Amino acid sequence: MAVYTGNSETIDIAIDRNQTVSLTQPGSEIFGADLNPAVNGNDALASLNDGIGVPAGSFSITGRNGINASIPVAAGATVNDVIMAINSLVVPLFSVTASLNSSRDGLLLTDSSTSSTVISQSLTVTESGGTTAESLGILGQRDGDLIGRSLNPIVTANTLIADLDGGNGLTLGSINIVNGGLTTLVDLTGLATIGQVLDSIDSLTPPVNAANVTATLNSQGNGFRVVSNNPTTVAVVQNVGTGDTASILGIGGGGNLFLVLESLEAALLADDTSAISGLLDALSSSGDHISDTRAIFGVASNRMDKVDAIHDDSVVALTEQLSAVEDSDIIQDASDIAALELAFEATLNVSARVLQTSILDFLRR
Known part of the structure; x- marks a missing residue:
């Protein structure tokens, strides 16, 4: 199974005062569908760091006031x-507290040392013989608060729908599952966890109905997929009406390009005409999505080109002004003066001869 697992960060640059442009977009938003769960306090440490987890051990925290404490994990x-x-x-006097950071992707260590406290060093986190602090993303030192790196929790059955998309949550509706020429409607509205979504799909087995599919978490831990229990058919998940539930969950609707291509290959090999028809629509949707993304970056590129042209014109104008002031020809200026x-x-001489003024002319004024 092919699943996109590229970077999830974006790179923004300043192009003018109070103006920024995004140079990148996470590949999972274009080619795949990373459910990207936020860190939840109830997450097991074993689910962090893409499933690698956090080893048991201990680490030391030293506040800016120099007070040290050891924390066992x-x-x-x-x-x-x-x-x-x-x-x-x-x-006594330990000044550091912990919480989730504002992005909900890691930890935040806050040092409450104030101006009335003797601040002798940076807030520092060190290991006590293992790699626990590094795995928690808080190893190092900062002059202020320490914001931990992203902990990348995997998706589990206990993952909350409200925690997906970096903590923004997903709004679920209905999906259609096409398998063997039969279509089954599944209502996922109001479900709270990924486990409930999986159970709702897995319950669609004969004799209840003919969906005959299984929903399983993928091996990368960033989503799940729906597969047919019949080796001669390929299950296709579709959005319902104007909804986008299949797309945002990354299980259909063209939201996951690699899944579409893999499923289309399987459908062609199985000669599953109903699946091929549905997947061609999904492939078209994937192409439209990529075209939309290209358009977004085209607009960003045009903005940067326009700002660059404005800056070039400003440089030329400023250079001309500076040249007029600083690049003066001394010999030419002396000649002009x-x-x-x-x-x-000469004007004074001509005026004196023409006017023939005397002291009486000044006295009359």
């Missing part, structure tokens, strides 16, 4: 267990 612990272990320390002085003196 037991096997089978949860994220909340680590947070509570730090926050419940009974160490001499010519102006000569013209001024």
